[in-house]
Amino acid sequence: MNRTEIEFGENNCIIETGKVAKQAGGAVMVRYGDTEVLVTATASEEPREDIDFTPLLVDYEERFYAAGKIPGGFIKREGRPRSDAILNGRLIDRSIRPLFPEFYRNDIQVVTTVLSVDEKNTPEVLGLLGASLALGISEIPFEGPIGACRIGLLDKDNFIINPSLEQLVSSRLDMVIAGSEEGITMIEAGAKEVSEADITQALRIGYEFILKTIQTQKAIISQWGKTKKEFEIPAYFSEIEDWIRNNYHLKIADKIAVFDKSERQKTINLLYKQAVEEATPTFENLQGFALLWEKIVKENIQDLLFKSGLRQDGRRPNEIRPIECEVGILPRTHGSALFTRGQTQAMAITTLGATSEGQKVDGLQDEEARRFMLHYNFPPFSTGEVRPMRGPGRREIGHGALAERALEYFIPPESEFPYAIRIVSEILESNGSSSMATVCGGSLSLMDAGVPIRSACAGLSIGLMRNQETNILLRDILGSEDHYGEMDFKVAGSRQGITAIQLDVKNRGLSWELLSQALEEAKSGRNHILEIMDQAIHAPREILSPYAPKIGIIEINPDRIGSVIGPGGKIIKKIVDETGAIIDIQDDGKIIIFSRNEEGKVKAVEMIKNITQEVEIGKTYLGRVTKTTDFGAFVEIFPGREGLVHISQLARERVRKTEDVVKTGDDILVKVIGIDSFGKVSLSHKDTLSDSPVPSKDIQRSREKPRFHSKRDKD
Incomplete structure (x- = not known):
C-alpha cells in the first residue's frame, strides 16, 4: 500500500493506493477530514469503431452507509442516483473529458464511490482529485493530471479555498474549478450577485491552488503510476484527411454559411454521404472518416470567421440573435412566458403551491426541503429529431440545475412569500444556449406569476474560436459553435452581478485572463437581453393569478397545535376534507392555509379559529x-x-x-x-x-x- 498527504485547504488530504480495488486500471482512496471516496478508472482493451466522440462514462455513487443512514422506502437499498449525484458525476466528466487523446476511442469508465461523509466536508472535489490520480496511475492515456478546488467568498476579498459546509451557508460564492497545467477546464458556480471582478479574483486564486496540487500529483504518479499504453493514430488517417481536404474542403466552405440550422445540417450530411461513397473504392478501411470529416468542417467554420469576420448565420462576434419575449401566453397557468432567441425557444411556466408541496431531498446530508424547483424538458422535436421520450437524462438534469441556480437567489424568502414555486421549461426549439433561454423565460414567468423576485435575471453563453495567433470571443453561440468551438461559457445574473456560471472546454484549458474577458462580454450581452425583457414585463405583477392558491395565515399558541391536529390527525383531516385546503402547521404556531378558492380558505380559517380559541373562566x-x-x-x-x-x-x-x-x-x-x-x-x-x-x-x-x-x- 502507498500513502501520502497533500495540502488541501485547512487540513491535509490523505491519498492511498494499492490496498483496495487492485483489479481496476487505477484506484485511489481520497480522505479529507472524515469524508472519504474511492475512485477507480478502467478502460476496455479494444477501441470502439464508427463513433466520433470519446466513450467516457463517469458514475458517482452515493452510499447511505457513508452517513450512517438506511435508505427510505420499501426497497432498502440504493437505487437510481439522486439528481445531486448525477450533477457531481457530470462535474467530473466535464473536467477530465478534454484531456484524453483526440482519436482515443477505447471505452473508459471512472467510478467515484462515496464511502464516508462528515458534517463538514463535501465529497465532490475529492472525487475530482481522485479521478485525476486514478487515471494518472493507470495505463490509460490521459494528458493530465488536473487539479480542483472549491472557492468561497465570505466577505469582500475574503476568499476561502475548500470551505466547510458551515462556511458555505454564509458564502456569497460557491465555485468549483478544475484545470490542467495549460489552464482551466471546468467551472461550476452559484453566487449571490457577485461582480465580474470578484469572479476573476476567485479564478486566479483557485487556479494558483490547482497548479500546486498538480505538481504534487505528478510526483505521486511518477512514483506509483503504471507505464502508459502507447496510443498511435493509424497511418492511414493522414491519407484520409488529405483526401477529404483535397476533394471536399471547398465544397464544405460553400455550404457552411447557411442561416437555417436544419438546412445547413441537411446540406452537410448529404455532402458527407457523397464523400463516403466516393472514398469507399479508394480506401480499404474508412475507420476514422467521420472524425476527420468533422475536423475539416471545424476548420471551415473557423476560416469563415477569421477571414470574413462573420459567423455561419451572418452575425459578427459580438452580436446577439433577435430576441422576442411574451408573457401570459397560457390562460390557466399561474405564470407563463415564451422566450425566443434566434432558433432557440423556451416556454417557461411557473406554478405556485403550498410549501408542503416543495421537494424533500433525503441524501447523505440532513434531509432538505426545497420550496423552489426548476425542471427542464428537451423533447426530440426541438431539434427536428425522432427518439423515444423516457424521462429526464443527465443533460436535462444538468441544464435544469444550472437555470435553477441562476434564479434561486432572486426568490423571496418564505416569510415574505409563503409559496412553493415550480418552474418548468419546455424547450420548443434548440440551436444553442437553451439553458440560458430557460433562465430568461423562467425570470419572465416568475414576474408574470406575481412572484416578488428581487430583480430580473438573464443569461447567455460565450463561445471561443481560436487559431495560433488569435482568440475570438462569440456572444450567444449557435449549436454548431458550441460543437466546433473551444468553449461554452454560460453566465447568468442581473444587472447587479452574477448568480450562476458553467464552463465546458474542448481543449487542455483556458487562462483565467481570457475567461475574465469573457465575463465582460457576458455582462454586456446580459444587460442587452435584460433591456428587451423589460419591454415585455418590467416588474412582478401586483396581483396573483386568479387560479393561484389562496392563502390564509393564522398564528396560534403552540400549545394548541395538538388541538388542530387531533388524535391521530382526526381533526385536521376533517378540515381538509370539508374545505379542500392544504394546511401547513409550523412549530412556532404559525398555520398557513392554501386553498384553490376563497371560500375554502375562509372556511378553513374559521374552523381553525374556533378550535384554537382560548377557554375563559367565568364565561x-x-x-x-x-x-x-x-x-x-x-x-x-x-x-x-x-x-x-x-x-x-x-x-x-x-x-x-x-x-x-x-x-x-x-x-x-x-x-x-x-x-x-x-x-x-x-x-x-x-x-x-x-x-x-x-x-x-x-x-x-x-x-x-x-x-x-x-x-x-x-x-
Missing part, C-alpha cells in the same frame, strides 16, 4: 353534549375542546341520573368554573340557571360557527 358558552356518563356529561364548547359538567353541576336540585337532565346531542348553556394544570375544563350548567335569563352578550355563540359535525348541523 358562558352554548355547547353540545357529546357523551353522558354516571358522573356527568361531556360538553363540546367549541370544535375540538370539551369540558366535563359533573352530575352535581347539572341542576340546582339533586340529580340521580345524568340522562334525566341532558342527552347526547343536546345543546345546553354551560359556564366555565375551572381549568386544571393539564388543561381539563370544568363546566357548570347549574350556574347558568337563574330567575332572569343570561344576557346574550355574555354567551359565546360557538354553535353559530361552522361545525365539523356537518350532518348534524344540516339536521
